[in-house]
Amino acid sequence: xxVVSQHPSWVICKSGTSVxxxxxxxxxxxxxxxxxxQFPKQSLMLMATSNEGSKATYEQGVEKDKFLxxxxxxxxxxxxxxxxxxxxxSFYICSSFPVYNEQFFGxxxxxxxx
Amino acid sequence: GQQLNQSPQSMFIQxxxxxSMNCTSSSIFNTWLWYKQDPGEGPVLLIALYKAGELxxxxxxxxxxxxxxxxxxxxxxxxxxxxxxxxxxxxxxxGNQFYFGTGxxxxxxx
Numbered sequence: 001x002x003v004v005s006q007h008p009s010w011v012i013c014k015s016g017t018s019v020x021x022x023x024x025x026x027x028x029x030x031x032x033x034x035x036x037x038q039f040p041k042q043s044l045m046l047m048a049t050s051n052e053g054s055k056a057t058y059e060q061g062v063e064k065d066k067f068l069x070x071x072x073x074x075x076x077x078x079x080x081x082x083x084x085x086x087x088x089x090s091f092y093i094c095s096s097f098p099v100y101n102e103q104f105f106g107x108x109x110x111x112x113x114x
Numbered sequence: 115g116q117q118l119n120q121s122p123q124s125m126f127i128q129x130x131x132x133x134s135m136n137c138t139s140s141s142i143f144n145t146w147l148w149y150k151q152d153p154g155e156g157p158v159l160l161i162a163l164y165k166a167g168e169l170x171x172x173x174x175x176x177x178x179x180x181x182x183x184x185x186x187x188x189x190x191x192x193x194x195x196x197x198x199x200x201x202x203x204x205x206x207x208x209g210n211q212f213y214f215g216t217g218x219x220x221x222x223x224x
Binding site for chain 2: 004006032042043091093102103104106107108
């Protein structure tokens with residue numbers, strides 16, 4: 001299947017700092033990428049849809065200024081958690097779909113905010 | 115966002131037993147997908163279904179796209195310890211709209 005990578009795989013930061021997570025499509029071009037958040041033992045919750053060359057579309061309740069998304073190229077989308085707080089600690093996963101109706105996920109990034 | 119109803123929520127089975135889980139929705143979907151997620155990793159696509167009534171197998175896994183397009187099931191035959199994980203269904207409405215089930219946690223007892 002298609003390969004989606006994420007970096008870093010885990011990160012620990014102090015409260016108030018910003019953290020950038022990268023999502024790359026390794027063997028296909030991704031005009032659209034999705035960013036999800038997952039709490040322990042729960043399903044994936046879509047945060048935003050990242051569109052190459054245009055603004056991201058955020059789901060209701062997700063703060064745009066808190067979670068900055070940039071999709072500057074066809075293979076890279078970044079999610080920046082600004083002024084992170086402990087409640088932002090979570091598992092963040094990106095995905096894309098090289099084939100119209102099959103989503104492939106990255107391996108996820110575990111964020112821990114102290 | 116919308117979530118699909120997935121059941122059972124968790125299962126504890128003996129190695130060698132068969133497993134069945136399903137997803138239902140009030141909406142009609144164009145595509146059904148089944149994923150497995152291991153702890154600390156992203157979901158991995160197991161099976162994709164594109165047409166109502168479609169029955170697709172991938173090794174010991176079999177999934178079906180419900181005829182009403184509002185449901186799907188996944189069967190795992192002769193379970194083995196490495197089948198342990200969380201299984202998610204996902205439905206695609208149109209374009210970029212994907213919705214996920216609540217997940218089924220599977221534990222296989224050797």
